[in-house]
Amino acid sequence: MRQIIHKLLTFCLFFILSTDAIRYEPNWKSLDSRPLPQWYDKAKVGIFLHWGVFSVPSFETEWFWYYWKGFHNKAVVNFMTKNYRPDFTYEEFASKFWTEFYQPDKWAELFKKSGAKYVVLTSKHHEGYTMWPSKYSFQWNVMQTGPKRDLVGELAKSVRAQNLTFGLYHSLLEWFNPMYVTDKKNGFTTNELVRFKVRPEMEELVNMYKPDIIWSDGDWEASDTYWNSTNFLAWLYNDSPVKDTVVVNDRWGNNTRCKHGGFWNCEDKYNPGQLQRHKWENAMTIDSHSWGYRREMTINDVKTIHDLIHELAKTIAYGGNILINVGPTMEGTIAPIFQERLLELGNWLHVNGEAVYESGVWKHQNDTITKNVFYTERAGFVYGIVLQYNLKIEFGSVDYSSVKSIHLLGCNEKVQFTKSPNGHVLVLFPNLTPLSHAKVAYVFKFVLN
Ligand SMILES: *[C@@H]1O[C@H](CO)[C@@H](O)[C@H](O)[C@H]1NC(C)=O
Ligand SMILES: *[C@@H]1O[C@H](CO)[C@@H](O)[C@H](O)[C@H]1NC(C)=O
Ligand SMILES: *[C@@H]1O[C@H](CO)[C@@H](O)[C@H](O)[C@H]1NC(C)=O
Ligand SMILES: *[C@@H]1O[C@H](CO)[C@@H](O)[C@H](O)[C@H]1NC(C)=O
Numbered sequence: 001m002r003q004i005i006h007k008l009l010t011f012c013l014f015f016i017l018s019t020d021a022i023r024y025e026p027n028w029k030s031l032d033s034r035p036l037p038q039w040y041d042k043a044k045v046g047i048f049l050h051w052g053v054f055s056v057p058s059f060e061t062e063w064f065w066y067y068w069k070g071f072h073n074k075a076v077v078n079f080m081t082k083n084y085r086p087d088f089t090y091e092e093f094a095s096k097f098w099t100e101f102y103q104p105d106k107w108a109e110l111f112k113k114s115g116a117k118y119v120v121l122t123s124k125h126h127e128g129y130t131m132w133p134s135k136y137s138f139q140w141n142v143m144q145t146g147p148k149r150d151l152v153g154e155l156a157k158s159v160r161a162q163n164l165t166f167g168l169y170h171s172l173l174e175w176f177n178p179m180y181v182t183d184k185k186n187g188f189t190t191n192e193l194v195r196f197k198v199r200p201e202m203e204e205l206v207n208m209y210k211p212d213i214i215w216s217d218g219d220w221e222a223s224d225t226y227w228n229s230t231n232f233l234a235w236l237y238n239d240s241p242v243k244d245t246v247v248v249n250d251r252w253g254n255n256t257r258c259k260h261g262g263f264w265n266c267e268d269k270y271n272p273g274q275l276q277r278h279k280w281e282n283a284m285t286i287d288s289h290s291w292g293y294r295r296e297m298t299i300n301d302v303k304t305i306h307d308l309i310h311e312l313a314k315t316i317a318y319g320g321n322i323l324i325n326v327g328p329t330m331e332g333t334i335a336p337i338f339q340e341r342l343l344e345l346g347n348w349l350h351v352n353g354e355a356v357y358e359s360g361v362w363k364h365q366n367d368t369i370t371k372n373v374f375y376t377e378r379a380g381f382v383y384g385i386v387l388q389y390n391l392k393i394e395f396g397s398v399d400y401s402s403v404k405s406i407h408l409l410g411c412n413e414k415v416q417f418t419k420s421p422n423g424h425v426l427v428l429f430p431n432l433t434p435l436s437h438a439k440v441a442y443v444f445k446f447v448l449n
Contacts, residue, residue: 026234042358043117048325050291055330056093062292097146102332104158114342115349118165128174136201167213188226224253285325293327305344313385317365317374351410352443355383369396382446395425409443
């Protein structure tokens, strides 16, 4: 008997050790079998930062260089003609990228107060400029041209000091890099850019900053084979310093979006309004027109707190995470209007976060009768997020007979409710005192029998 137990134990131990030692192979079947580290789904809300040399002209778009020299966009060409010497080059903008007011600790405090759980910074956008002192950047980096500080490293430190998770955006393609231009001319049958730049710089980035998110982008002109993506991911999952915690998105080649990778972004501002078969993220932006900061932005372009919470509720209810973008300025500040939005969000989440963090999808995601009511579920409670104030509200997805009690988050008193004519729950809104709420959206918590 003892021998059998011993054998069983040995077998179990062997099993545990051998599963622990799973190595992923550089193909999607193997890579896609990796479970998504759990912290990500629990976190729900992240902050996205588009910052780079494009923040210097800060006009129209973070695609400024390409609008100017690629698309020959009228507004951008005129802007340059009107305001700069005829021979001014995009590279010259970098020497004005001083970031003289950059206080990463203050940023991180703001992000903490916003209620976000992770922060994703553009380490390199399609312009190719690296926001860290990369060995592979041919001087086109923060230490040699521009601010002369390590913008990535400083933010990583500050963000982690607030117990937030740190992640990095990284663009595979670089519009005007001669190696990329050559590869493209060769129909992507050569891969100079990937061998001499993308691959070594991504390993460098991971080894130096240990990001827990790699938010890949700029993949769309070539396949995952050109980018050697599966090979990189196998290294990331097997041998990198973040192999157990890192999550990645799905932008690894023109054939991978909404198909392969970690969580799925699919498209920018993806918010499908229905359940997905895979964990997904809605990357959206507070300035409706641009990811990078634009000095000509007006108040009408800025999402209201109501828009933002609506977007959040609609995302979380269907199992997504929301990644909320703001574009910092070239001086290293975050515009007060963005600060205000993030703080309003934080106030709301402070009261209503239990319906958001670590929540799951419920059997209904929106209400069958009342518009703009979204549901989540957590620890056996059901939460109904209501986006507007009503004297009475019918929860058409909630059976009257299943409800023991109802609470309005942020209010102490119990909520009065009755049975609607068709057997659902009819709630009378409690009297709200001004201090009790960030009056943007109301969360009802259903305690079920
Ligand atoms: C971060 O977490 C640690 C350990 O849980 C805690 O001691 C510390 O106070 C936290 N810091 C902040 C800024 O929340
Ligand atoms: C994807 O990129 C490859 C080059 O790597 C190209 O040959 C192929 O046509 C592209 N596919 C699509 C659907 O654009
Ligand atoms: C992909 O990367 C690996 C490791 O660096 C290398 O051995 C391989 O040749 C690369 N494949 C392509 C197609 O570049
Ligand atoms: C609820 O969502 C479904 C799609 O999943 C949609 O067809 C329906 O109109 C929504 N209902 C309301 C009341 O918004």
